[in-house]
Amino acid sequence: MPEVKDPRALVGHSTRDDAAVYALDGSDDAVVETVDFFTPVVDDPYWFGRIAAANAFSDIWAMGARPLFALNLVGWPVKTLPLDMLGEVLRGGAESARLAGAPVLGGHSIDDPEPKYGMAVTGIVKRDRVLRNVGARPGDRLVLTKPLGSGIATTAIKRGIASPALVERVVELMAGLNRAAGEALAASGAVHALTDVTGFGLLGHAWEMAEGSGVALRLRVAAIPVLDGIAELAAKDVVPGGSKANLAWVEPNVEFGAAVGPELRIVLADAQTNGGLLAAVDGARADGVLAALRDAGVPAVEVGEVLPGEPPRLVVS
Template identity: 45%
Template sequence: MREDLAIIQTLDFFTPIVDDPYTFGQVAAANSLSDVYAMGGVPITAMNIICFPINTMKIDILREILLGGLDKMREAGVLLVGGHSVEDDELKYGLSVTGTIHPDRVLLNRGARVGDALILTKPLGTGIINTALKGHLASEALVEKAIRCMTELNKKAADLMTQFPTVHACTDVTGFGLLGHAAEMIEGSDVGMVIRSASVPVFHEIKEFVEMGIMPGGLNRNRKFRMEMVDIGPNCLPWLVDVFFDPQTSGGLLIAMPSKEAEVLVNKMHDKGIQDAAVIGEVVTEPKGKIIVS
């Protein structure tokens, strides 16, 4: 728009992953806003997009979803300026978000450099928990934890991240899982990655689900698609490999930046209540285009 001002426009919507409509609205909105945060931008306005089976579902449900979304927009300091609804057999909700950013400060999901550390800001496993929830296997406590994670805006993490001009790349971990998004970060470049499995924040309660085969379909697809780029070391626990491919809903930020500053950023995140943020690995010279999970 100007030399010092660009706009970001995003759109994201999906089908319910939790039963409670208000919570679903919150998760969908947090997920939609995350695209702007991951680029280092500031969301300013949003529009609702909703597909709703008006003939078979109570209008109260629609209201609750929109209220959940609105509350997250308020928390983000975003103004709801409109929206569009469509009658559909299957319920879907999300936002189109407009944000601002300095054109020179746009963070892309690629561009990680040798010497960078990788930071992940939320624990992994929400896809597996959502699958277990469908089968009535997940405990209430675990579901609550997952919901807290999915409704948490990436705003605080992004606000802290953008204080560092040395961030080289950032993405939010969503449908492709940690390793899928990490692979995108180095695909076609001349660097590789090491991810230390023991340092990655995960919901440890999901181990039994993984071992029982309670996993979403997307996980297998992610693994098939990216396994060629990944080397699993002998010290990585087998169940964690699946978790690293688990498709996330409203997942955390994956940030690549020089390792010294990464330590500082993670400490700041801990101070601000982003307890799970951790340095999970680094960008290396060899093997090029590959991810070693140690």
């Protein structure tokens, strides 16, 4: 894409950030804009809608912003799937939007042989409060707000081998909004870099943070939460192709400890749907931030730290 040379464009595509940020004339506010849609990750149309919408809203909170409104994006095979089913998808999306505190004001649909759903979401943030996926500093502590494993779990669902307990847990995880986490992190004033863990997996998004910030990140694998049963599925190669591609892409930039075997590496690279937020938090204030997240009902954990070093380097041990 061509380089953007507009002083009002505060965040574009140069650092692979989660959303675009554009300054408003005559104001200290900026508009935050994101778009996301995908094919079904679960069978239930209502929960597909909930998950896809929650995933789109997540990018707004990952920028330290609050959502204003959303527009639906729909591709639907009108000759092969009933419109009542689409109605359930849209009902699910509307419920996620309600929980996000932002109305759905319209959208666009096309006849598509494969169903797709998502949203374009508009948010707002003070110019001096934008949080980006770059800016991490040596001494920062890394905080993660959700466990890993949704990509592997949804692959197990597609293959018909996921346990009922795993299906219930991963649907709950993917549909869960990052609102409480994003609001607590933004309010803390202690976050130097923030991103959500989605399609590139934890390793991919951590690498983007390290590269863009000019630092190295150390991840402590024993501290990283993973859904029950995911490691066993990874050992059986129940893994999406995107997760394998993630690992192949990022692995040359990762120094793995001897205890981090092949199955664990693929879990760390697993492509997530509406995963948690990964934050680089001021080291002296991280305990307070973790306490605030937990008070907000977010099961956040500390998973590593930021080091001085030549990017793009990740150390996983």
